[in-house]
Amino acid sequence: MYSDFVSLVRDNVRTYGDDRSFTFISEEPGRKYKEHTLGFAELDRRARALARRLEARGLRDRAVLLLYPEGLEFITAFVGCLYARVIAVPAPLPDLDAGRFGRTRRIIEDADIALILTDTAHRGTLDAWLKAAGLRSRVHCLDTQIGKDADPGDWAPPAFSPDTLAFLQYTSGSTSDPKGVMVSHGNLLCNGEEIKRRIEGSPDTVGVGWVPHYHDMGLVGQFLQPLYLGCKYVFTSPITFIKRPALWLELITRYRGTITVAPNFGYELALRRVTDRQLEGLDLSSLTVVKNGAEPVRAATLEALSERFGPVGFRPEMWMPCYGMAETTLLVTGAPLGGGPVVRDFDAEALAKDAAVPRDAPSGAPPPGTRRLVSSGRPVTLDVRIVDPETRAERPEGGVGEIWVRGGSVARGYWGSLEESRAVFGARTSADEGPYLRTGDLGFRIDGELFVTGRIKDLIIVNGRNIHAHDIEEAARAAHPAALIGAAFGIDAAIDADLDADAGAAEDDGREHVVIVQEISTRAAAGMPLDELAALIKARVARAFELPAVSVVLAARGTVRRTTSGKMQRRLTREAFLKGEITALADDLEPGVTGLRRTPA
Known part of the structure; x- marks a missing residue:
């Protein structure tokens, strides 16, 4: 129905207006929390005004760096870039106090950045750094909170297509230098539908979370997906969450959240830090989806959290372990809604030899010599294969190999890296099937379930x-x-x-x-x-x-x-x-x- 993400968002704006919104919870002095709400209609108005300012600078199809703290101003800036057909590049604010700007500078150089969008609180420090780094002559800062307002009524949608580049998602660099993944409007639409189908999302969905906006899980799963569904989303900053993990659960209770998402470590932090007293008054029964992804999912975490928070409404079937990455926009696989996690035991020695041999015990702790794995679920529509990374031959069921993915969610490649893009995004099997994305992750499939076993680069060969x-x-x-x-x-x-x-x-x-x-x-x-x-x-x-x-x-x-x-x-x-x-x-x-x-x- 839609050929671009902007058309879908504007339809949701017209349908729901300010009845759908983003709500940011900020920490105030004295451990008080303040609610800031931005309705879809007001977001649209501000984004159109910013789009006019960006268009006046002649930035169409140019990359612009977004450096913001967590909050509503980032959302306005990102949507404004989409409206202007400007390529948004979300990134974490550099450590201003320590003067650590190395990663920021690498992104500026790689994406040929000429403009940084930021807020009033950080404009001065970023300007000073640009001057000290000798970049002030070619890179400028724009404070999107102040300045002469453009008339949002003067904005007219530029021409879009599914191939129009929407943003660059710079990878985290866990095993290599960060690379800019090119995500198109078509990718956003395809992955938005993948997520919608898996979570059975609707305008009545209410999301609650804290994952940072520059992370693919945070940007796509927590900010763009509500725009896709036309639903409400409530969030706080990662720092506020880490200081007081109970706030996450309190927000789910207060706003009757139906879905939340986090890496495994976030759930472990809640397990360790939420006290018995803080459990009083919580009610998590409104949740239907609790996604766990972005890093290995631990069976022990799933079991412990279900037991600990069961008395306040948490049900094991809420769990939705999932697998995805920036190169696939976000979601690749996820557990079916309401089915809960699939946890199985496998022969550890066989896995070391790239074969998955089930050793499921009737109950209790796994027997010696076994490895307990949590399934990352099943694909929705994407084509997922397990391939021998050396021979490129497809592995049979239960055979461990590299996870390859094909479909509309797979991004266009890495910005400015044609050769690496061909190698990673243009792989073909020994039977000449493709092109596939080589994820760099190892795993296997059994009974339709995808089990991720690790990264190729993290293998230790003994x-x-x-x-x-x-x-x-x-x-x-x-x-x-x-x-x-x-x-x-x-x-x-x-x-x-x-x-x-x-x-x-x-x-x-x-x-x-x-x-x-x-x-x-x-x-x-x-x-x-x-x-x-x-x-x-x-x-x-x-x-x-x-x-x-x-x-x-x-x-x-x-x-x-x-x-x-x-x-x-x-x-x-x-x-x-x-x-x-x-x-x-x-x-x-x-x-x-x-x-x-x-x-x-």
Whole structure:
């Protein structure tokens, strides 16, 4: 019916006016919260006015950087860019206090940015940085909260097509430098329909969340999907959520939220931080969809949260584990509505050899030698294949391979990277079927369910066995209540010593070493000596995976490197370890690893 996203949004504006809205909850002094509401009709008026200002600058089909704190001003700016046929580039505000603008500058250079849209509070600091960085002559800031108002009545919709570029979604850079994914109007329409069908969304849907707007889950799932459905959405900032996770549940209760979405760590934070007293007065029974995605979904999290919040209306069938990525606009697979999660046990040794062999137990804890996995659900209409990444032959059911995706949600490629776009977005199977997107993720399908096992780049190969980093991290975390998030990676003593001339002499024993940088809570250690805790984690991991060489480094919270959206960066954590940039509270290192670390300057 629609050929562009703007036409759909404007139809919803005409149909619902300000009866549908975005509501932002801000934290005020004294732990008070303030409600700010922007109706669809007012959003449309402001977006048309901003579109006229952008058109006057001749920015059609040019990339413009959006640097905003969480709030309603970002939504106005993004929709204004859509209306003006300007390519929006959402990005996190740089750390202004610490002067960290490196990622922002890389995006400016990569996307050839000439204009930054921001709010009044951040205009001055960004201007000062641009001047200090020598960019002020070609990059300017526009404060969208002030200035001469353009007449929204003067705006006329430009010509759109499904191929018109809507925005660039810069990837988080968890395994590589950020890249700008080119998302078109056609991609937004296709993925909007994918999500609508999976969640059975309607104008009566009420979303509640806190995921940042520059993350694909936040931008598409939390901001653009309400515009697609014509429904209400209530949100707060990630910082406010982290400070007080109970607010998330209070908002669901107050606004009778029907859907919420977050990465697994958000649910774990709620489990750890929401007190029994804070549960009083909560009512989560209005929820029908609780999406969990963007990182590995833990069965233990699903089970614990269902049990903990069951007395206040949470039902296990609300869970909707899902899988997606920026390169597919967002959603690829999700559990069917009301079916709850599919959790199965598989033979760990067989998985290490790229075969999924079910070992489902009747009940209780999984038997030794098994790996418990949560299904990421099923595709709606997208074509999802499991392909051998080397031979490009399609794998049979139960065979582990790379996840390939084809369909209208798959983006156009990476901005300014034709060769890489062809390699990633233009893959063909050995039977010459395609083009497919190569996701870089490993998984398998059984009984129609997609199980994601890890990233290709996060594989640790020991004695010819493929072990996924997050499996090791799970085992380390389960070893003791003091263990928090951890990052596991492999180190080859011979290779890494050769690559780093500044490293000390390493004992080359011809083995790939597994290193775990494990954040801990010293309070939860309950007096246990930290060297004993390191030894305990080492022993548990070595025994669980039959690993001959495991090294453990215990560190404080915040040590493991993360992206701006909270996703773990194992590669950067590995580099920091080798450079001696990680301060150990205690460690238990193999001799072949000890000499590889530089001595901090």
